[in-house]
Amino acid sequence: MKLCRVIGPVVATAKHKAYAGRKLLSVQPVDEHGAATGSSFLAVDDVQAGPGDVVLVMQEGNGVRQLLKMGSQVPIRSLIVGIVDRVTVSA
Numbered sequence: 001m002k003l004c005r006v007i008g009p010v011v012a013t014a015k016h017k018a019y020a021g022r023k024l025l026s027v028q029p030v031d032e033h034g035a036a037t038g039s040s041f042l043a044v045d046d047v048q049a050g051p052g053d054v055v056l057v058m059q060e061g062n063g064v065r066q067l068l069k070m071g072s073q074v075p076i077r078s079l080i081v082g083i084v085d086r087v088t089v090s091a
Helices: 061-068
Strands: 002-010 023-029 041-045 054-058 079-083
Antiparallel strands (some): 023 041, 054 079
């Protein structure tokens, strides 16, 4: 799983049927201090996250398929599975 910050929504007029009725968000990976790390990517929202929210993103195909209960051929790789309230780093 990756810790990310939601950048904003992505709108597509033409998309795969598996995305129908699902919110697609652009997310930016962040470290434990909130600093951006790596490139942004797209993720399907399963928890009603919004811009600025820090979220947990699952990027493992089998886990995503199990959570969405959509069978073996799901074209969704990244799924937002939780909104993070706080990150605590022990010294």
